[in-house]
Amino acid sequence: MNLLSTTFLACLALVTFAVTAIASPVGVGRDKTLSAQPKANSIAELVARYDSSSCIECHQQAHDEWAKSLHSRSVFGTGRTAATFKTAIINGAMEWPASGVKSMKDVKVEHLMGCAKCHLPQLADATDKVAQEIMTTIETWQKAMINEDEAKAAKAEKTLSSLNINCLICHNRNAITHKWSEGYPKKDVVYGSKDGDHPDSKFTKMAKGQIMSESIQCGQCHGLGPNFDQQNPTQCATAYGSYLFAYIPEGGNKSCQQCHMNESKLGHNMQSYRSKDMANKAVDMHVETSSVYWRDNTTIRPKAAVRIELTNKAGHGIPDG
Amino acid sequence: MPIPQQMGKGDRMGRGPYEKSGLLEDTSLPPLRTIHSHYDIFFPVKVEEKDGKKTSIITSETMELDVKLWYLPFGTMDDDPFLWKEYKKTVKISTEGK
Numbered sequence: 013m014n015l016l017s018t019t020f021l022a023c024l025a026l027v028t029f030a031v032t033a034i035a036s037p038v039g040v041g042r043d044k045t046l047s048a049q050p051k052a053n054s055i056a057e058l059v060a061r062y063d064s065s066s067c068i069e070c071h072q073q074a075h076d077e078w079a080k081s082l083h084s085r086s087v088f089g090t091g092r093t094a095a096t097f098k099t100a101i102i103n104g105a106m107e108w109p110a111s112g113v114k115s116m117k118d119v120k121v122e123h124l125m126g127c128a129k130c131h132l133p134q135l136a137d138a139t140d141k142v143a144q145e146i147m148t149t150i151e152t153w154q155k156a157m158i159n160e161d162e163a164k165a166a167k168a169e170k171t172l173s174s175l176n177i178n179c180l181i182c183h184n185r186n187a188i189t190h191k192w193s194e195g196y197p198k199k200d201v202v203y204g205s206k207d208g209d210h211p212d213s214k215f216t217k218m219a220k221g222q223i224m225s226e227s228i229q230c231g232q233c234h235g236l237g238p239n240f241d242q243q244n245p246t247q248c249a250t251a252y253g254s255y256l257f258a259y260i261p262e263g264g265n266k267s268c269q270q271c272h273m274n275e276s277k278l279g280h281n282m283q284s285y286r287s288k289d290m291a292n293k294a295v296d297m298h299v300e301t302s303s304v305y306w307r308d309n310t311t312i313r314p315k316a317a318v319r320i321e322l323t324n325k326a327g328h329g330i331p332d333g
Numbered sequence: 334m335p336i337p338q339q340m341g342k343g344d345r346m347g348r349g350p351y352e353k354s355g356l357l358e359d360t361s362l363p364p365l366r367t368i369h370s371h372y373d374i375f376f377p378v379k380v381e382e383k384d385g386k387k388t389s390i391i392t393s394e395t396m397e398l399d400v401k402l403w404y405l406p407f408g409t410m411d412d413d414p415f416l417w418k419e420y421k422k423t424v425k426i427s428t429e430g431k
Binding site: 326 | 389406
């Protein structure tokens with residue numbers, strides 16, 4: 013092999029590497045993932061990509077349970093969550109000199125990922141136009157609420173509520189944490205408890221998800237502390253950190269799913285303290301009282317001595333935050 | 334509750350998730366552990382003066398105790414407080430003896 017052909021091969025290798033680099037990961041995914049398609053250019057497109065309405069026909073109960081959970085309204089919440097998306101921009105990004113955000117028009121996907129990493133992870137698979145549309149819709153909703161324009165507020169709420177953590181986020185997009193060892197989630201597969209064919213025109217196969225019943229599945233969002241993958245780390249939840257570093261060292265051995273889905277019998281309606289049963293199971297309160305007739309020469313100060321024992325039986329600190 | 338640190342530095346608490354990083358202190362109930370606390374609740378008395386001597390008079394021999402465990406998601410009773418547990422008991426002091 014002469015010098016010329018060696019140089020040519022080296023150049024070819026460089027070109028190949030460059031092409032590979034350009035064509036490499038989109039969102040969390042690679043080739044055969046939902047994330048790897050061209051980025052969604054509108055809220056409607058993003059909702060359509062992760063549309064899980066076809067699941068309802070066979071999984072009605074799971075759907076109905078999920079619909080009662082906060083996962084079903086992870087962006088809108090009670091309205092407070094949506095408002096916080098905006099606050100994070102106004103009180104956060106717009107105040108930070110190096111964020112690149114001077115006004116709402118500058119908001120890009122990267123600026124919303126502090127919230128969206130967990131409230132809407134699939135936003136990583138959308139263009140900045142979608143980030144703009146989300147902010148505009150939140151503003152529209154807020155203005156409509158102030159102006160008592162119920163129809164306009166309801167329409168904006170419906171749009172924001174269409175963005176959520178649905179079946180496909182947990183059972184496909186975020187079903188695999190260790191992608192190099194397990195492979196990337198495939199776009200035609202739903203990950204659950206077993207392997208086999210899946211009677212759906214789009215998701216034709218099912219596969220056993222290795223982490224579906226493991227705490228790490230929930231830990232992707234329910235928090236270790238500061239998210240250092242962000243340019244400006246954010247911190248919403250710390251429950252998974254507490255689970256790993258406080259519950260496990262105390263001898264705890266249950267998974268998130270065991271308490272929040274199975275033992276609670278809530279299934280996909282994963283709740284915390286807002287469920288009376290969950291609240292009751294999580295904390296034991298034991299109170300003992302006695303009367304004490306305290307006195308000195310001239311003063312009497314009878315008192316009730318109150319001794320309180322609180323035992324947290326949950327898999328994390330209470331409250332989390 | 335875990336008290337988040339503002340931007341991971343100093344002694345200020347961060348409120349919005351965008352400014353929370355790290356913890357300043359944690360007063361939450363730790364998992365699988367029992368926390369004990371003790372309170373002395375004094376019975377109300379009124380002080381009367383008789384022959385130049387002050388005497389405490391008990392105004393009631395019973396006290397209705399209401400122990401409540403509240404969770405305040407936004408740090409104040411004005412904003413979505415959640416009553417987690419409640420315990421009621423009547424405590425009596427003796428009426429006989431010196």
